[in-house]
Amino acid sequence: MRHAKIFLVLTIVFLILLSCATVPVTGRRQLALMPSSTLNSLSFQQYSEFMSGHRLSGNAAATQMVKNVGNGIKDAVRIYMTQQGSADALQGYEWEFNLIDDSLVNAWCMPGGKVVVYTGLLSVAKDETDLAVVMGHEIAHAIANHGNERMTQGIIANMGSIALSEALKNKPEETKAIFQTAYGVGVQLGALLPYSRLHESEADHMGLIFMAMAGYDPNKAVGFWERMTAMKAGGGPPEFLSTHPSDATRISQIKALIPEAMQYYKKK
Numbered sequence: 001m002r003h004a005k006i007f008l009v010l011t012i013v014f015l016i017l018l019s020c021a022t023v024p025v026t027g028r029r030q031l032a033l034m035p036s037s038t039l040n041s042l043s044f045q046q047y048s049e050f051m052s053g054h055r056l057s058g059n060a061a062a063t064q065m066v067k068n069v070g071n072g073i074k075d076a077v078r079i080y081m082t083q084q085g086s087a088d089a090l091q092g093y094e095w096e097f098n099l100i101d102d103s104l105v106n107a108w109c110m111p112g113g114k115v116v117v118y119t120g121l122l123s124v125a126k127d128e129t130d131l132a133v134v135m136g137h138e139i140a141h142a143i144a145n146h147g148n149e150r151m152t153q154g155i156i157a158n159m160g161s162i163a164l165s166e167a168l169k170n171k172p173e174e175t176k177a178i179f180q181t182a183y184g185v186g187v188q189l190g191a192l193l194p195y196s197r198l199h200e201s202e203a204d205h206m207g208l209i210f211m212a213m214a215g216y217d218p219n220k221a222v223g224f225w226e227r228m229t230a231m232k233a234g235g236g237p238p239e240f241l242s243t244h245p246s247d248a249t250r251i252s253q254i255k256a257l258i259p260e261a262m263q264y265y266k267k268k
């Protein structure tokens with residue numbers, strides 16, 4: 001019996017080690033147990049439910065700007081991942097960029113490349129470069145597999161004694177509930193739950209590089225985040241800042257990352 005328990009523990013440790021992935025750009029090792037196909041399927045279902053309850057913007061010019069920036073960041077991500085030999089990580093992505101008619105100052109990206117920008121954000125992100133700061137950051141969360149990490153933590157916390165395959169197969173409602181808890185994207189809420197400080201720093205880092213590769217000057221990120229911080233200081237924080245804390249420390253970190261990002265900058 002003792003040997004059986006030791007074997008079981010070693011097997012679990014081995015499987016966990018196999019499930020560890022490396023975050024692009026930063027190189028951090030992460031535990032992400034969810035199959036990408038399953039995560040994308042849950043994401044697409046939740047995204048469809050969200051879109052059915054919200055109205056697309058009728059502003060053709062602004063909508064096109066969102067799509068232009070989104071496609072530019074998407075191409076930059078594809079090039080970067082291909083250069084790193086990690087193009088397979090994008091399999092199953094079904095990119096989509098939509099502008100939602102809503103006054104919230106907000107944007108998010110779900111697994112599989114489903115990106116939503118709210119018209120309220122355009123009061124701060126006034127041009128493509130500003131928008132690239134935000135969209136690069138949000139897309140970076142998906143590329144970094146941050147959602148998979150949160151799902152993994154949720155499954156371990158809620159169904160730790162159940163094999164992952166059994167949880168996904170026999171407990172679909174519980175799995176979906178963990179996904180909704182991890183993301184908080186729903187018809188009513190429509191906003192990602194706060195990421196950890198570590199995830200935020202990684203998304204800032206990766207987002208700067210992606211926007212630079214897409215032809216947007218990463219230096220402009222400093223001014224954008226300073227304006228967002230000023231909004232936060234002037235009263236209740238916009239929805240975007242409630243899930244993405246912006247402060248002096250963060251801006252200082254972004255300034256320190258700009259020299260690296262500029263190495264990838266390809267001016268349009």
